[in-house]
Amino acid sequence: MADTAPFDRSGSLVEHLNIAPSGSGPLDGTTFTVKDNIDVAGHKTSYGSPAWRDAHPAPRHNALCVDQMLAAGARCVGKAVADEFTYSLDGESQFFGTPRNAKAPDRIPGGSSSGSAASVANGLADFSICTDSGGSIRVPASLCGLWGIRPSLHRISEAGVLPFMPSVSTVGLLAARFDHLEAATRVALRSRPNKKAPLKRLLVLSEAMEIADETVREQATSKLGKIADRTGLSPEPILLSQLLGEDIPLSDCNTRALRNLQTAEFQNTVGSWIETNRPGLGFTFSMAYGNVQSFDRIAALDSIMRCEQLFELINAALTPGIVICFPTTPVIAPLKGSLSTLDAVMDFYDRTMTITAFAGVGRLPEISAPLLTVDGCPVGLSFAAGHYQDEFLLAAVHEMVG
Structure with a gap:
């Protein structure tokens, strides 16, 4: 289960942190959490898997997107629970538990950015840095009543973010308020002041x-x-x-395009490590991973074109x-x-x-x-x-x- 402090009953954090800002800027006075597939220096990254965490050393550097937030005045307060290898949309983890959906406590928070959503929705942080491939920011944003953004692919640096599905996955954010979402997103995008485009x-x-x-x-x-x-x-x-x-x-966007591309890329980025190391896998992930193991990679070539x-x-x-x-x-x-x-x-x-x-x-x-x-x-x-x-x-x- 997540190592949470007594005052936190959300089950949203793998680890509580208190990393002071390194600078001052548009995020002064705000707090944020980091999905646990994104590196924070000196703290092991679990990728939602205790076996992955135990097999890898703690990173020496923050992910670049984490450094951006700290330099803009935000304080990092925790590493957030993620679904196993971030390969899920439900947010129910066999290893870390199900983070609390603050708006509907008897219901799932959505995943794979489950802890990110719960940490914000339960008031532990103003925003969270997380990732999205097939909906891992947008689904928990929807189910937990939060603002969430999946930016244009690769607009935000992925240095220090564990590899998942490179042609689809991107860094984004969740926030309880739009002004926090906008400010943090503009920092991550490196946005310059620009003339407002007309909505037509x-x-x-x-x-x-x-x-x-x-x-x-x-x-x-x-x-x-x-x-x-x-x-x-x-x-x-x-x-x-x-x-x-x-x-x-x-439906073609999913069944004839994205799904096959994701599966093939997951075979490369995580599947090889799983096959080599044979870690303990959660029951739900094991069922999904069976589809990955049996997938015909040649089928993905048409999906790449699609x-x-x-x-x-x-x-x-x-x-x-x-x-x-x-x-x-x-x-x-x-x-x-x-x-x-x-x-x-x-x-x-x-x-x-x-x-x-x-x-x-x-x-x-x-x-x-x-x-x-x-x-x-x-x-x-x-x-x-x-x-x-x-x-x-x-x-x-x-x-x-x-």
Whole structure:
């Protein structure tokens, strides 16, 4: 279980820290945690696996993104629990426990940035540095009622971040408040002051709305109406095939592109170490890893081509001034322990990744905003823009939701 202090019942931290800022700047007075696949000097990085932690020395240097936050005035207060090898979206760890979802304590926090989300949602930190590949920032942001950003692929330095799925994974942030998310993101992006780009169109990804639970869809539609009143922009429903000008369903982003690419890359980055060292594996991860072991790598070659095709088509369509919106997740957080059958797991993962894979293959910046509430539980509403339009997206979301 996580080594947590008596005052912390969130189960969100592997280790409590108190690392003072190294400088002063826009993050003065704020605190942050670090997902435990990101290096903090002198402290072992577990990667969500005790076997990995015990087999590797403590890093000599902070990850560069950690140094950026410290230099900008923030204080690091802990290393946050992550799902095993960060290969999950549920946040239930056999080794470190399930961090507490502050907004829905009987439900999962989402993963793999489970401890990052819980540390922020439970008030231990203002923001957390974490990573996202198939939804590992956006899903816990949605299920825990937080702001979360997956920036454009590789906009933030990954030096000192353990390798996962290089063509998809990126560093991002979770925060309880938008101003903290924006300030920390701009530090990480190395943003310079820039002229505010005009928000011209608000598209709504129809297929993402259709696969969401009816209650989520109703809440999203209601919120979009309020955004229209605020901005004067009428939300424009659009199918992916209409956006791209080709007959490509949204599900292709996951099943014919991202999923296979992720699996093949995981074989290289982590699978070889697992096969060589034969560490103890958690039950849930072992089931997922079985798919990795049996995967036909040649099948991934077509998926690499598909990812590149989708990247080009999506970004040709998302020209400056356009934001596209959709529910971050199609459901509220499942109850703890409810993902215990294959049918339950497949429903949660397939529907969720159908949505999250869109920004993954597009290499898009996406912000999950805590704007929806269904049956007393939070759900995120996501906004995405074209590749490398991160600063525009931050400004646009501020204009739309304040």
